[in-house]
Amino acid sequence: MNWGSFSAFIHMGGYAFYVWSSFGVSFALLGMEIWLLSKRRRTLLKRLGQIQRLNASKGSR
Amino acid sequence: MSKVNLYKFSAPATFYGLAGQMIPGFAILSAILFAAGLYISFFVAPTDAQQGEAYRIIFIHVPAAWMSMFIYVVMAVYSGIGLAFNTRLSAMMAQALAPTGALFCFIALFTGSFWGKPMWGAWWVWDARLTSQLILFFLYIGFISLQAAIEDPKRADRAGALIALVGVINVPIIYFSVKWWNTLHQGASISFSKAPTMAHTMLAGMLVMAVACWTYTIAIALYRVRLIILERERHTTWASEILGGAK
Numbered sequence: 001m002n003w004g005s006f007s008a009f010i011h012m013g014g015y016a017f018y019v020w021s022s023f024g025v026s027f028a029l030l031g032m033e034i035w036l037l038s039k040r041r042r043t044l045l046k047r048l049g050q051i052q053r054l055n056a057s058k059g060s061r
Numbered sequence: 062m063s064k065v066n067l068y069k070f071s072a073p074a075t076f077y078g079l080a081g082q083m084i085p086g087f088a089i090l091s092a093i094l095f096a097a098g099l100y101i102s103f104f105v106a107p108t109d110a111q112q113g114e115a116y117r118i119i120f121i122h123v124p125a126a127w128m129s130m131f132i133y134v135v136m137a138v139y140s141g142i143g144l145a146f147n148t149r150l151s152a153m154m155a156q157a158l159a160p161t162g163a164l165f166c167f168i169a170l171f172t173g174s175f176w177g178k179p180m181w182g183a184w185w186v187w188d189a190r191l192t193s194q195l196i197l198f199f200l201y202i203g204f205i206s207l208q209a210a211i212e213d214p215k216r217a218d219r220a221g222a223l224i225a226l227v228g229v230i231n232v233p234i235i236y237f238s239v240k241w242w243n244t245l246h247q248g249a250s251i252s253f254s255k256a257p258t259m260a261h262t263m264l265a266g267m268l269v270m271a272v273a274c275w276t277y278t279i280a281i282a283l284y285r286v287r288l289i290i291l292e293r294e295r296h297t298t299w300a301s302e303i304l305g306g307a308k
Binding site for chain 2: 002003009012013014015018019021022023025026029030033034037040041044045048049051052
């Protein structure tokens with residue numbers, strides 16, 4: 001174990017700003033990619049579903 | 062008759078289902094590996110004698126940089142296959158990989174900057190490694206915007222494939238830049254010709270994080286390629302069947 005206490009872990013030997021910014025931003029970006037993609041999927045399914053229902057109702061007339 | 066199978070799985074309709082089955086496994090694996098990799102990065106790997114704790118940025122920086130280069134090469138291979146055999150799915154795969162490649166490229170540049178500041182005293186320097194990596198980022202952006210700008214998917218695929226293939230020359234330049242030129246950037250973290258110079262736990266942390274990034278990329282690219290397939294094949298019978306069921 002490297003760290004004597006939780007505050008020592010947070011302090012990162014004086015490099016807290018650089019280390020936590022690097023890891024924080026990296027994982028925030030990966031999370032954002034997942035979120036944006038799932039949003040894109042929901043929108044796409046909704047839009048294509050609407051078009052399909054529209055076509056189906058036209059066809060039955 | 063392996064040829065038959067290959068054709069079967071290169072059909073977007075078949076691959077849509079196959080990709081859907083593969084995503085959960087890779088996603089779970091990626092989450093486990095990231096957790097293990099972060100644990101090694103912060104709690105197992107010792108403090109660096111020269112750089113103190115700041116060196117821990119390596120555990121995200123190096124895997125991201127590897128991914129950014131590797132994804133570009135894979136993209137170029139898919140693009141080449143697409144151009145040569147006119148297979149739709151390979152162009153879609155290239156398109157699905159590009160945003161994630163650009164993301165890892167950005168992460169490599171960003172974390173590099175946050176590592177450079179405390180170690181070199183500068184956020185950015187115009188040295189060969191950094192500059193060629195920045196060009197890689199622009200190539201990704203170029204690929205994505207070119208494909209988005211062309212209406213006809215077939216022509217968009219071909220234009221994107223050309224930029225991917227021409228740009229791949231940049232990848233060996235990035236990789237060997239630290240050897241060919243005098244750069245501020247340190248040499249390759251892992252050498253295939255020399256014994257490892259870093260502590261085993263440091264090496265292990267980097268490799269676990271790299272595999273975590275790999276599995277993440279596979280899962281997210283498969284997820285994205287399914288959306289691309291659905292968008293492009295929406296007029297086909299199989300796609301409308303799927304959409305009918307997904308109401």
